[in-house]
Amino acid sequence: MTDFAMSSSGSPGTLNAGILRRREVLERFSATALTFPGLILILLVLLVPVLWLFWLSAFDGAGDLSWANYERMGKSIYVRTFTTTFRIAIIVTVCCAFLGYPVAYLMSQSGRRLSLVILLSVLLPFWTSVLVRTYAWLVLLQRTGLINGWLQDLGLIDTPLALVHNELGTIIGMIHVMLPFMILPLYASMKAVDPSLMLAASNCGATPAQAFRQVFFPQTITGLSSGAGLIFVLCLGFFVTPVLLGGGRTYMWAMQIADNISLYGNWGAASALGVVLVVATALVLLAVQFVLRRAGGTK
Amino acid sequence: MPGQVAIREVSKNYGAFVALDDVSFDIEPGEFITLLGPSGSGKTTLLNVLAGFTRPNSGSVQLDGKEFLTLPPHRRDVGMVFQSYALFPHMTVMENVAYPLKLRKIGKSERERRATEALSTVQMDHLADRAIQSLSGGQRQRVALARAMVFEPRMMLMDEPLSALDKNLREHMQIELKRLHGMLGTTTVYVTHDQREALTMSDRIAVINNGKLMQLDTPSQLYDFPANRFVAEFMGESSFLPVKVSDGTARLFGNPIVTREPWSGDHDAWLLIRPEKLAWNAPQQGAANRIQGTTREVIYQGDSYLLDIALPEGHSVEVRCNPHTAGIEMPEPGETVSFWIKQSSTILVEDAGQ
Numbered sequence: 001m002t003d004f005a006m007s008s009s010g011s012p013g014t015l016n017a018g019i020l021r022r023r024e025v026l027e028r029f030s031a032t033a034l035t036f037p038g039l040i041l042i043l044l045v046l047l048v049p050v051l052w053l054f055w056l057s058a059f060d061g062a063g064d065l066s067w068a069n070y071e072r073m074g075k076s077i078y079v080r081t082f083t084t085t086f087r088i089a090i091i092v093t094v095c096c097a098f099l100g101y102p103v104a105y106l107m108s109q110s111g112r113r114l115s116l117v118i119l120l121s122v123l124l125p126f127w128t129s130v131l132v133r134t135y136a137w138l139v140l141l142q143r144t145g146l147i148n149g150w151l152q153d154l155g156l157i158d159t160p161l162a163l164v165h166n167e168l169g170t171i172i173g174m175i176h177v178m179l180p181f182m183i184l185p186l187y188a189s190m191k192a193v194d195p196s197l198m199l200a201a202s203n204c205g206a207t208p209a210q211a212f213r214q215v216f217f218p219q220t221i222t223g224l225s226s227g228a229g230l231i232f233v234l235c236l237g238f239f240v241t242p243v244l245l246g247g248g249r250t251y252m253w254a255m256q257i258a259d260n261i262s263l264y265g266n267w268g269a270a271s272a273l274g275v276v277l278v279v280a281t282a283l284v285l286l287a288v289q290f291v292l293r294r295a296g297g298t299k
Numbered sequence: 300m301p302g303q304v305a306i307r308e309v310s311k312n313y314g315a316f317v318a319l320d321d322v323s324f325d326i327e328p329g330e331f332i333t334l335l336g337p338s339g340s341g342k343t344t345l346l347n348v349l350a351g352f353t354r355p356n357s358g359s360v361q362l363d364g365k366e367f368l369t370l371p372p373h374r375r376d377v378g379m380v381f382q383s384y385a386l387f388p389h390m391t392v393m394e395n396v397a398y399p400l401k402l403r404k405i406g407k408s409e410r411e412r413r414a415t416e417a418l419s420t421v422q423m424d425h426l427a428d429r430a431i432q433s434l435s436g437g438q439r440q441r442v443a444l445a446r447a448m449v450f451e452p453r454m455m456l457m458d459e460p461l462s463a464l465d466k467n468l469r470e471h472m473q474i475e476l477k478r479l480h481g482m483l484g485t486t487t488v489y490v491t492h493d494q495r496e497a498l499t500m501s502d503r504i505a506v507i508n509n510g511k512l513m514q515l516d517t518p519s520q521l522y523d524f525p526a527n528r529f530v531a532e533f534m535g536e537s538s539f540l541p542v543k544v545s546d547g548t549a550r551l552f553g554n555p556i557v558t559r560e561p562w563s564g565d566h567d568a569w570l571l572i573r574p575e576k577l578a579w580n581a582p583q584q585g586a587a588n589r590i591q592g593t594t595r596e597v598i599y600q601g602d603s604y605l606l607d608i609a610l611p612e613g614h615s616v617e618v619r620c621n622p623h624t625a626g627i628e629m630p631e632p633g634e635t636v637s638f639w640i641k642q643s644s645t646i647l648v649e650d651a652g653q
Contacts, residue, residue: 199352200385202372204399204446211373214398218389 050278057271069272078256082276085253088167088242089235092174093228099175100182100227107183108190119187126180134244137173138164141245165247173241178234182227189223190216222292229288233281253277300328301363302453302486304349309358311344311510318344319355320510329484331477333497335533336507343458345507346490350379350456362453373402378447378485379456382463384439386431392418392442393427399450417449418442420479437468444476448483455487461496473499494534498522506530513651523644529651531571538616539569540590542647549647552611556588557642568647574619576644579627579636588645591637592616594630604629608636 060066072078107118125133140146141164148160163169193216201211239254246252253273260270304326311319318341326332334342347353349360351372360368367375378399386395397414405413418424421441431439440460447455460476461469477500480487491497497504498518506513506521506529514526525531528539542549542556544567549556551570562568592608595615603621606629610616618638622629630636 194383194385196381196383196385197387199350199372200379200381200387201398202352203350203375203377203379205373205376205402205450206398207373210402215387 053271053274053278056267057269057275060268069268070276072269073272073276078273081251081253081256084167084251085236088171088174088250088252089232091171092178092235093232095171095175096178096182096231097224097228100179100186101224103179104183104186104190104223107187108193122180122183125176130177130240131244133176134173134241137169137176137245141169141172164245165249167246167250169245169247170242170250170252173245174235174238177238177241178231181230181234182224185227185230186220186223189220193219225288225291229285232284236281236284237277300484302326302328303363304367304454304486304488305359305361306345307359307361309345309348309355309360311341311348311353311355317510319348319358322358322507322510322512324505324512324515326486326488327502329486331480331487331489331500331502333489333491333501333504334507335491335494335497335504337492337533340507341510342490342492342507344510346456346458346488349454349488350377351375376450376452377454377456378450378452380440380443380447380458380460382459384443384460384463386439386442386446388431390431391427392423392429392431392434395431395442396427396445396449399446403450414445414449417445420448420482421445436464437472440464440472444479448479448485452485455485457487457489459491460489462491462493469496476500498534506533508533508651524646525571525648527651528569528571528648531569531646531648536574536619538572538618539648540572540610540614540616542568542570544568551588551590554589556645556647558645558647559643562647564647564649566649568649570640571646571648572616572618572640573644576640577618577620577625577638578641579620579625579638588642589637589639591635594632594634594636596632597629606630606636 057069058065058067060068073082103118103122107115107122110118138145142148143160143162145163147163148157151157152160163172197215197219198211201215202208206214237254238252239258242250242252243255246255254277257270257273257277260266260273306325307323309319309322310317320341322341322345334345336342344353348355348358348368351370355368358368359366387398390398393411393414396417397410400410400413415424415427418427421444423438423441423445426434426438431442434442440463443460447457457476461472464472473496480500489497489500501518503515503517504521505515508529514521514530516524521530522534525534531537531539540551542551544550544562544565547562547565549558549562549568556562556570590610592610592615594606595609596605596607598605598607600619603619605617606620607617608615620627620629
């Protein structure tokens with residue numbers, strides 16, 4: 001009879017060790033293997049085109065390295081487009097934060113039924129096509145549109161206001177499209193705040209305003225910055241709404257890319273614009289990450 | 300000494316549900332009072348009324364002679380320890396404890412000095428710079444305690460503060476809370492559903508059920524002289540046998556019962572049976588309150604035995620018996636046993652609300 005505990009043959013702890021280790025490696029591999037189809041897809045549709053973009057932007061037709069496409073960025077038309085794009089992105093992000101915060105707050109603090117109604121009214125437009133919503137804004141905002149019509153009927157204005165086919169119209173339309181991206185992460189972070197913390201704050205002597213500012217708000221910064229980061233990045237590359245509501249006067253980065261290809265057939269220039277957009281987006285996301293880590297860690 | 304509380308006719312209902320029904324009592328300065336009751340009894344509602352988180356329908360609470368109920372929570376100057384501790388996760392231990400002082404516009408150095416002092420009272424000063432997330436349950440408990448007492452509140456409120464801790468730590472913290480209360484002398488209202496915890500810690504216990512104050516008394520009075528069956532049932536291990544009352548005499552299975560105090564009630568009542576009050580080996584004659592039955596089951600439980608005894612008229616009783624202290628041999632199932640209750644510890648109780 002073999003006494004396993006007292007076994008003196010061989011070194012201790014080798015029983016089945018080889019097969020057990022092989023099993024473990026196999027198990028880990030088969031779990032990882034599940035991600036291979038996704039990885040291959042990402043490689044094909046993301047990494048390859050991006051590398052191709054870099055190639056197109058940095059090499060001329062003869063295959064020689066050339067920074068001509070990037071040097072062109074210094075031209076005033078590009079600089080103007082770039083600043084317009086960033087200005088609109090910042091305005092839309094800030095407006096979404098101010099409009100979205102109260103909505104998310106109401107949604108997180110109200111009862112099941114009301115919060116469901118608010119959630120639906122946030123999500124329903126979200127599920128509707130951007131194109132449809134943008135045309136709807138055109139109906140509302142144009143010179144002969146509903147809003148100008150009402151304001152004139154009420155005698156508040158004599159001549160119609162220029163609400164659309166300019167930067168204002170673009171911003172209004174984009175805020176509408178972007179708002180859910182602010183409300184949903186904010187709602188999630190507000191829901192996670194323990195309601196007894198607000199009671200504790202008031203017990204410590206905080207007025208409702210102080211409790212909000214010093215206890216509630218700091219815990220929603222993660223939601224606020226992830227919403228803001230998402231919206232800002234989406235705004236930088238936004239196309240449909242500025243095209244339809246900007247009336248050709250508000251010229252954003254994505255429109256410049258489209259024109260370079262469809263009007264001038266200049267893939268190199270378009271690619272360079274795309275690369276700059278990717279870099280700008282990456283920088284913004286890094287900044288958001290930085291804020292998130294600051295807010296998540298200890299002060 | 301400040302901290303005298305007068306609660307008068309406080310009522311609160313949520314629709315048809317009555318959470319507090321005309322509750323009135325006084326709390327002496329420096330007293331440790333426990334609100335004890337099952338869940339949904341209204342004990343937490345009463346605590347929240349004192350903290351200002353729940354607005355009652357009517358009533359008055361005076362603290363040191365001044366109406367208190369109409370003040371918003373942030374102007375009440377009472378410290379509260381929450382069941383979930385409710386520490387601010389975005390602040391360090393020190394910032395949490397210093398927060399009430401910051402709101403009272405106390406300078407940074409003074410604030411840190413007093414916060415450190417409060418933290419050292421609960422033996423947490425060495426972890427002042429830690430994040431809340433890195434603390435264990437017991438440590439969070441201590442920080443919450445320090446935050447509640449750092450601004451020298453006029454009254455301390457505690458909402459089942461130990462319920463999230465494991466048994467050993469809980470018993471340790473009970474002693475520590477008692478020590479702390481002795482040291483600070485702050486009027487304390489403590490909520491729990493654990494009768495042993497209430498007995499351990501309190502100067503007086505208010506037993507609450509269905510929003511009503513059942514009895515307010517010292518732990519020993521509450522245990523030895525429960526006001527009704529609910530209180531008797533809630534305090535300690537107890538069984539009840541039905542007692543018929545007619546012509547001013549209480550009878551159990553036809554035999555008269557001699558009670559500690561002459562029984563004045565005229566309703567049928569219950570004889571309270573507490574295992575440690577029973578005497579075994581009843582003398583054959585002259586023993587009042589003698590009860591005889593047949594053992595159905597004897598269950599070994601380590602430190603004692605649990606006896607299931609069948610009594611006349613289809614009743615039965617389960618009593619705990621320690622053969623060493625009772626001085627008897629454990630009966631076998633089927634054997635006849637008799638036990639008796641001394642007159643000095645024979646208590647009848649009525650149902651609550653009669």
